[in-house]
Amino acid sequence: MLKEERKQLILNEVRIHNRVLLTDIAELVDVSVDTVRRDIKELHDEKKLKKVHGGAISLGFYHYDVPEKEVYSIEKKSLIAKKAIRLLKNGQVVLFSGGTTNLELAKELPHSLTITCFTPSLAIANQLVKKHNVEVILIGGKLSKDSQIAVGGTAINMLSDMKADLCFMGTNSIDLEHGLTEFDWEIVEMKKAMIKASKKVVAPVISEKIASFQRYKICNIEDIDVLVTELDPADGVLQKFKEMNISLL
Amino acid sequence: MLKEERKQLILNEVRIHNRVLLTDIAELVDVSVDTVRRDIKELHDEKKLKKVHGGAISLGFYHYDVPEKEVYSIEKKSLIAKKAIRLLKNGQVVLFSGGTTNLELAKELPHSLTITCFTPSLAIANQLVKKHNVEVILIGGKLSKDSQIAVGGTAINMLSDMKADLCFMGTNSIDLEHGLTEFDWEIVEMKKAMIKASKKVVAPVISEKIASFQRYKICNIEDIDVLVTELDPADGVLQKFKEMNISLL
DNA sequence: CAATTTATTGCAATATTTTGCAGTTTAACA
DNA sequence: TGTTAAACTGCAAAATATTGCAATAAATTG
Incomplete structure (x- = not known):
């Protein structure tokens, strides 16, 4: 799997679930957590998501908090x-x-x-x-x-x-x-x-x-x-x- | 196989799978990876796809969530x-x-x-x-x-x-x-x-x-x-x- | 048609990127 | 505050990129 592909997948996961765990992604695409961490760091630098301890969350989610109900829906x-x-x-x-x-x-x-x-x-x-x-x-x-x-x-x-x-x-x-x-x-x-x-x-x-x-x-x-x-x-x-x-x- | 043929094939693969690996194409059409790399570089310059490390991905795929493109002047x-x-x-x-x-x-x-x-x-x-x-x-x-x-x-x-x-x-x-x-x-x-x-x-x-x-x-x-x-x-x-x-x- | 230019392709040497791992440091949480 | 998971650092192996070059094919020109 290409690196860019992985990054897109991460972004998409973040869009859908509003948050991702490093370990989940690592397992999903079968790479080490380190690699996922680096991908997320890059995406963070590109301001495409917000890196947090243990994973990443969507920018929108972080800034103005979406009601819990909305997230689940x-x-x-x-x-x-x-x-x-x-x-x-x-x-x-x-x-x-x-x-x-x-x-x-x-x-x-x-x-x-x-x-x-x-x-x-x-x-x-x-x-x-x-x-x-x-x-x-x-x-x-x-x-x-x-x-x-x-x-x-x-x-x-x-x-x-x-x-x-x-x-x-x-x-x-x-x-x-x-x-x-x-x-x-x-x-x-x-x-x-x-x-x-x-x-x-x-x-x-x-x-x-x-x-x-x-x-x-x-x-x-x-x-x-x-x-x-x-x-x-x-x-x-x-x-x-x-x-x-x-x-x- | 003609160069243009190859480029069409690459574009088609990208259209269908949204990504291609240099090595896959090289094997598929039986040319060196260098040649495929050069083809992809040209297609990239023509803005027909996005060249990434190890291959290429479709523009549409890459610009998944970038609605606003910068306006010239x-x-x-x-x-x-x-x-x-x-x-x-x-x-x-x-x-x-x-x-x-x-x-x-x-x-x-x-x-x-x-x-x-x-x-x-x-x-x-x-x-x-x-x-x-x-x-x-x-x-x-x-x-x-x-x-x-x-x-x-x-x-x-x-x-x-x-x-x-x-x-x-x-x-x-x-x-x-x-x-x-x-x-x-x-x-x-x-x-x-x-x-x-x-x-x-x-x-x-x-x-x-x-x-x-x-x-x-x-x-x-x-x-x-x-x-x-x-x-x-x-x-x-x-x-x-x-x-x-x-x-x- | 011959000579010359241009384009294409593969190869080799070198540089860069990506990736996983090990060791260490940092942050979260009870 | 101690325990644990995650983050960071440096490193080495593998994959990929770049560059220059030479061989060949194709196109152009006189």
Whole structure:
């Protein structure tokens, strides 16, 4: 393994977990702790992370402290992303909605994957363009200020002209009875159009969002084909979904 | 095996695996490591990959989290931006092409300004959404990898349905005889459509780009209404433009 | 076409970088 | 304050980089 590669891996680990232990990395890439220590020292000098006793932590984490909850949710999202990526195959056309879980998914897409991605989300497009083998197609329209997602007629029209193999539908609220729901009507319209434009709908969600609902409905639970959570598919919380014939990951 | 063949092979390996080892390539194509090293050095100089100790890694991989690339001659661009902003009035509809000068313009837009901005550029949209009183409308389409601008039929269609008050047309080459020119045909098509979609065309350009031209033509000099440079409007370089009835700023 | 230049490639000598190890020092924590 | 894990130092082996050079192939020129 190249040194630079190792350094990238360390940075990525820090980004996902906010901290790394020298010993973990050493074991992971099978080099001595000394080497990892030197790598981290260099990254520290490059101001890419903060070296601490026993390992390193992310710069952002150190300066303004992220609430504990947030840290763990990044790890959960990363796990969900890794699971969801297993659904992707070369040559597919994929539609990404917005949301932080989908953002993590976009970040962690392997560079070797050759797919075409449609997205109305600025943040996700920013990540996708970094992947050399991913063709990115921006869905245009008025940018909703808070979610940074293109909404409105233009965007929905563009969606009506396409059919994706897969849609990663991020969501804030999912509930057995109420289905997928949102509080912003413009976003609801977009998401409805996205579901219509896809053969298969995948919902990557953190388990804490299960059994919550908002004002406006996007779709029924049955409209979801695959549910990806950070939990084990055998977890009790998910069994009702399984009974409704939704694949779990 | 030809040298260029080898270089293509190396690039391809990097594209797929995100890294190559000198020794692997040397064995694969049966040349000495010295030769491979020289090939990789050239590719590095061409900025096609990043040479590292023991091999090379892909640029995208390396720049995992470096969103902001340093802008060349930022002071001049900032001055141009400040001048160009004087052309804006509340309530206007403005079209932004890509380019670093336009990016600087987007960054420096005052928060008090209430305008509607259309842009096919990811980087510029990123800046514009930060301005609370700016409504941003993303022009969708296939994202060109290097320029990060939406191009193609969808984007051009969207432009054909609109009329902006003003268009900030960034450019790499401007010349009295050849007009505005570009080397990428897809971008040329977009820029043509943008000019057609605007009542008034403003070209913010660094003076060093004056009197240079590329392969493909966007428009004639006369199609430009206002030329904004970092120079004093009385500067000798600009007088020919004044004679052609172009406003200087 | 012959002569000359230029580009490409491999090799050898030397320099530099990377890495792991051992010994010592420093910092964390109960 | 003593114990332990981690950090630092210097060092040597291995891998990689650099440089100059010579042999050969390819292109250019008169």
